[in-house]
Amino acid sequence: MLQFKLVLLGDSSVGKSSIVHRFVKDSFDELRESTIGAAFLAQTIKIKDTETQEDIDIKFEIWDTAGQERYKSLAPMYYRNANAALVVYDLTQKNSLSKAMSWVDELKSKVGDEDLVIYLVGNKLDLCDNVENRGGKEQEEEENKRVVTTQEADSYAKDQGLLFAEISAKTGQGVKEVFQTIGEKLYEIKKPELLAKKNREYGRNSSEAVDINIQRPNTNDPTSCCS
Numbered sequence: 203m204l205q206f207k208l209v210l211l212g213d214s215s216v217g218k219s220s221i222v223h224r225f226v227k228d229s230f231d232e233l234r235e236s237t238i239g240a241a242f243l244a245q246t247i248k249i250k251d252t253e254t255q256e257d258i259d260i261k262f263e264i265w266d267t268a269g270q271e272r273y274k275s276l277a278p279m280y281y282r283n284a285n286a287a288l289v290v291y292d293l294t295q296k297n298s299l300s301k302a303m304s305w306v307d308e309l310k311s312k313v314g315d316e317d318l319v320i321y322l323v324g325n326k327l328d329l330c331d332n333v334e335n336r337g338g339k340e341q342e343e344e345e346n347k348r349v350v351t352t353q354e355a356d357s358y359a360k361d362q363g364l365l366f367a368e369i370s371a372k373t374g375q376g377v378k379e380v381f382q383t384i385g386e387k388l389y390e391i392k393k394p395e396l397l398a399k400k401n402r403e404y405g406r407n408s409s410e411a412v413d414i415n416i417q418r419p420n421t422n423d424p425t426s427c428c429s
C-alpha cells in the first residue's frame with residue numbers, strides 16, 4: 203500500500219469539504235458548516251499499473267483546510283510535505299478563482315512544483331451550463347450561474363502546468379476521476395523510486411545468496427556437491 207498526503211485549499215464555501223465527503227462517504231450536505239482549522243479524512247483507492255496490469259492500493263491522507271481568512275496562517279502546516287494539492291474554486295464566484303491562483307503561487311514558492319502535483323478544480327458544475335445535468339434549453343438559460351469560463355481556467359492551468367477539472371460535489375460528477383488521476387499521477391512519479399528500491403533489495407538478497415554459496419563448499423563434507 204502506498205500512502206500519499208493530499209491537501210485541499212481554496213476560498214471559503216467553494217466546496218472543499220463537500221468534495222472530500224463526496225469522495226470518502228459518497229454523500230452531500232446542502233447545509234454543510236464551514237470548517238474550523240482543518241479536518242482529516244482518509245480513503246484508499248485502487249489504480250492499475252499500466253505496464254503490469256497489477257492492482258495498486260493507494261491510501262490518501264486528506265487534509266481539508268478551512269477557507270476562512272482567519273485560518274490562512276495555518277495552511278503551511280497542512281501543505282508542507284504534501285504530495286498533491288487540490289486548489290478549489292467555485293465556478294459561480296469569480297473571486298474564488300483569483301484566490302485559487304494566489305494559492306497556486308504560494309504552493310509553487312513554498313513547496314516547489316516539482317515536488318507537488320497541483321490540481322486546479324472548479325466546483326459546483328451542477329449550477330452551470332453542462333448539458334449532462336440539464337433538462338431543456340430554457341432551464342439551462344434560466345439556471346446557469348457560471349461566471350468562470352472553462353477556457354479561462356483551462357488556459358491558466360496549462361500555462362502553470364497544473365491538472366484541471368470541473369466537477370460537482372453535489373452530483374458527484376468528475377469527483378472520483380480527480381482522485382483517480384491524482385493516484386495515477388503520484389504512482390507514475392513514485393514508480394522509478396519503488397523499482398530502484400526493489401532492485402536494491404533484490405541485489406542485496408542475491409548477494410547474500412552468493413555469499414552462502416561461497417561458504418558452502420566443504421571438501422570434508424561428503425554431502426557437498428561442489429568440491
Ligand SMILES: Nc1nc2c(ncn2[C@@H]2O[C@H](COP(=O)(O)OP(=O)(O)OP(=O)(O)O)[C@@H](O)[C@H]2O)c(=O)[nH]1
Nearest residue numbers: 214215216217218219220232236237269326371372
Ligand atoms: N450546488 C452545489 N453546492 C455545493 C457544491 N459543493 C458544495 N456546495 C455547497 O456550498 C456550501 C459550502 O460548501 P463547503 O463544502 O462547506 O465549502 P468549503 O470550501 O469546505 O468551505 P470552508 O469550510 O468555509 O472553507 C455548502 O452549502 C454546500 O452544500 C456543489 O458541487 N454544488
